[in-house]
Amino acid sequence: MYDRVHAALEACYREAVSRGFLPETPLPSAHQIVPSKQTEHGDFASNLALTLAPVLKRPPRSIAETLKDLLTNDPLFERVDVAGPGFINFFVSRDAWAQQAASIHAHGDQYGESQEGEGKRVLVEFVSANPTGPLHVGHGRGAAVGDSLARILKAAGYRVETEYYINDVGNQMRTLGASVYLRYQEILGRTIDFPADYYQGDYIRDIANKILAEQGERYLDVPQEECLPYFTSEAVREISKGIRKDLEDFDVSFDSWFSEARLHEEGIVEQTIRELRDSGHIYEQDGALWFRTTAFGDEKDRVVRRSNGVLTYFAADMAYHRHKLERGYDILVDIWGADHHGYVPRISAVVQALGHDNNRLRVLLVQFVSLIEGGIAKGMSTRSGEFVTLRAVLDDVGPDAARFFFLMRKADSHLDFDLDLARKQGQENPVYYVQYAHARLASVARNAQEAGYLPLVPENVDVGRLSGADDIALIKLLDAFPRTVAESARAMEPHRVTFYLTELASFFHGYYTRSRFIGDDPDLTRARLLLAEATRRVIRKGLGLLGVSAPTHM
RNA sequence: GCGCCCGUAGCUCAGCCGGAUAGAGCGCCGGACUUCGAAUCCGUAGGUCGGGGGUUCGAAUCCCUCCGGGCGCACCA
Incomplete structure (x- = not known):
């Protein structure tokens, strides 16, 4: 409907120009048509006359009146x-509006999709947690945001792929293997000195026990250096398995898993450094190699290879982004924890130094999650090792509530995750509120x-019967769905869909209380059943974009 | 100290590329089940949009400044 109003206004403007009522001038960029907030202001409002006034040097009301006179004949408008x-x-x-219901219904399961993205190729990289421990709630939020964003972008006409980048190289891998080795020794009765900066979690002992069960005591007297590769690879394998299982149970999947080790093995890192050195972006100083990120607005230049010859993590990151760019994506989306925000300028510098437009990179920063139980925050500081795992939350509140709650806030703002609320199976819990609307509609259908x-046979349904204020209001809400999805994609803000669904469910529940779908009048019944079916599909589609199930019974 | 994010109802937050009378959920209080699912609905109360200044027809929204909170400022990963 929005498009139809927009088209009508534009046509009218052109007519006003051709008839000499208004001088020729391009439509101001500030011009916009928005849904009206108040019913006295109709369905949509345009500020065209306001934005045109300074250009034409005419009072805005006078311009508006001119346009209005030309619009009143359009049958689309009552007034x-x-x-x-x-x-x-x-x-x-x-x-x-009533006829719009038929159009919405006719789109079937595709309703809500659009061509907003114009087929652009997007790579969404998210989670990418190091395989050194289980996923915690922070990763869970990143997973929910990334997966949902990918679904929304797809619906909005982007060609989307998702990827998990595995940091399986470097000092942390050594530390991981050594941590397991020491626990293995400890279990077998050796006195060990476990360093504070080693991985403290119980899962390290679990892996050590598993190795003990499978391999026995054969590594007891083997020096650490000799069997470290084995312990490391076993640990990575076990932890990765756990991460994949967690994500699978969270209904989050990836098109590809990209290993950092591969960047080194295939010489991509070295090649990237060479290339940037040749183009003058990397220089040598004090025995180290530096990337001149300050040329692109970073605070200081960054080291790529230390004077001791060891590559930094940044070196691999550079190569990884180069690799991603060369795979031909129009847009790279990186989803990071907000504590990494200081890294944005340097990655942006990489993209630019390689000759790409800066806006091909979009970094989404996901703020931390505080789990609230009994009104107080549960500890999740990483230094104490007392963080809460994603697994624990899934087992506690279930995947639907977890995903919905993670997507209730803008990714950029802190999230207070109320566990007590998420566990409740009543009206206070927004996820059940929306799901219940779907179940009710399923019940109506039964x-x-x-x-x-x-x-229903749509041709035999007289949608003109949907003339009540409630019917029209519900149609208007459904009409806003595709725009909501498109806007959510454009802004890369999945939470907009969550808000929309809550609003739709809220209106639907009121509608349900006031109006009957199945009544004495067969024609009205058929018209309302068509509306019910359209509503149910929108809720199901919307929940699907969030990765939340749409139950037919509850 | 410098940089980024955030201060909106009792609590948690939407709204922020400037638009008309600032919204939602939760919580509180009071009502509604002989008819399609009461996991629902209806109603009441609740605000100097952190303070101050500026930009203009118009500011929660943009700019400056101050106050208060979070995060980041390695030849770490």
């Missing part, structure tokens, strides 16, 4: 008003089926 300082308010006719109304 067009000029209001306030010069807004043009559009009152779409009831019949046009009753309609029994009464012989289903399946």
